[in-house]
Amino acid sequence: ANKHKPWIEAEYQGIVMENDNTVLLNPPLFALDKDTPLRYAGEICGFRIHGQGVPFEAVVLDKTTGEGLIRAKELMDCEAQKEHTFTIQAYDCGEGPDGANTKKSHKATVHVRVNDVNEFAPVFVEKAYRVAVSEGKLFERILRVEAIDGDCSPQYSQICYYEILTPNTPFVIDNDGNIKNTDKLEYRSEHLYRFTVTAYDCGKKRASEDTLVEIEVKPMCKPSWQGWTKRIEYTPGEGSMALFPSIHLET
Ligand SMILES: [Ca+2]
Numbered sequence: 470a471n472k473h474k475p476w477i478e479a480e481y482q483g484i485v486m487e488n489d490n491t492v493l494l495n496p497p498l499f500a501l502d503k504d505t506p507l508r509y510a511g512e513i514c515g516f517r518i519h520g521q522g523v524p525f526e527a528v529v530l531d532k533t534t535g536e537g538l539i540r541a542k543e544l545m546d547c548e549a550q551k552e553h554t555f556t557i558q559a560y561d562c563g564e565g566p567d568g569a570n571t572k573k574s575h576k577a578t579v580h581v582r583v584n585d586v587n588e589f590a591p592v593f594v595e596k597a598y599r600v601a602v603s604e605g606k607l608f609e610r611i612l613r614v615e616a617i618d619g620d621c622s623p624q625y626s627q628i629c630y631y632e633i634l635t636p637n638t639p640f641v642i643d644n645d646g647n648i649k650n651t652d653k654l655e656y657r658s659e660h661l662y663r664f665t666v667t668a669y670d671c672g673k674k675r676a677s678e679d680t681l682v683e684i685e686v687k688p689m690c691k692p693s694w695q696g697w698t699k700r701i702e703y704t705p706g707e708g709s710m711a712l713f714p715s716i717h718l719e720t
Pocket residue numbers: 471472473474475502503504510511512561572
């Protein structure tokens with residue numbers, strides 16, 4: 470007779486690497502049956518997975534010990550789905566070879582997390598950046614460049630470093646992509662700076678394409694007199710006349 474139903478834990482945590490299908494389960498999957506060592510009634514014949522479109526299957530490795538494993542039916546894609554939750558149930562072999570009167574365990578919850586693989590390189594939002602700044606000033610920030618990354622985890626999708634590749638520029642970039650000048654720029658010596666910048670994700674994968682930054686230097690306006698003309702019309706006998714009524718110094 471088959472007196473007892475199999476027993477499994479209430480909950481399991483699984484980890485599967487992206488692009489793989491082996492699930493590491495904690496705790497390991499063992500279905501226990503108190504009818505052991507009775508043949509059939511004390512043996513585990515299978516696991517059943519419940520849930521809609523669950524891309525996992527469970528197989529029995531050893532009928533006698535009730536050891537089983539869960540594996541993905543297809544290669545996992547972290548970018549498509551990071552976590553899968555489903556339920557699993559064990560059943561014994563019943564009362565004979567025909568599998569009559571099998572008993573099922575309760576349903577256990579399984580959470581499987583997909584671990585990210587660093588497949589994507591950072592990509593700059595803009596192919597090139599151009600900005601114009603006044604000469605003679607030190608700026609807190611001239612512009613910000615930004616790269617994004619398609620991986621699913623912070624480690625492999627966040628940008629950890631930006632780097633100016635062109636040597637000897639009077640600019641620095643911080644880890645958020647903010648660019649500032651290290652020296653006051655002078656229109657007389659350089660009208661336009663061009664340099665390339667790259668980015669690395671926190672897994673040290675470099676951007677597939679660098680971006681170009683162009684910084685145009687605008688001359689400061691020199692102070693000059695405005696509102697005067699070289700020629701003045703004066704009709705004799707009109708008395709006094711202001712020479713340049715709207716003259717002012719523009720800076
Ligand atoms: Ca049993």
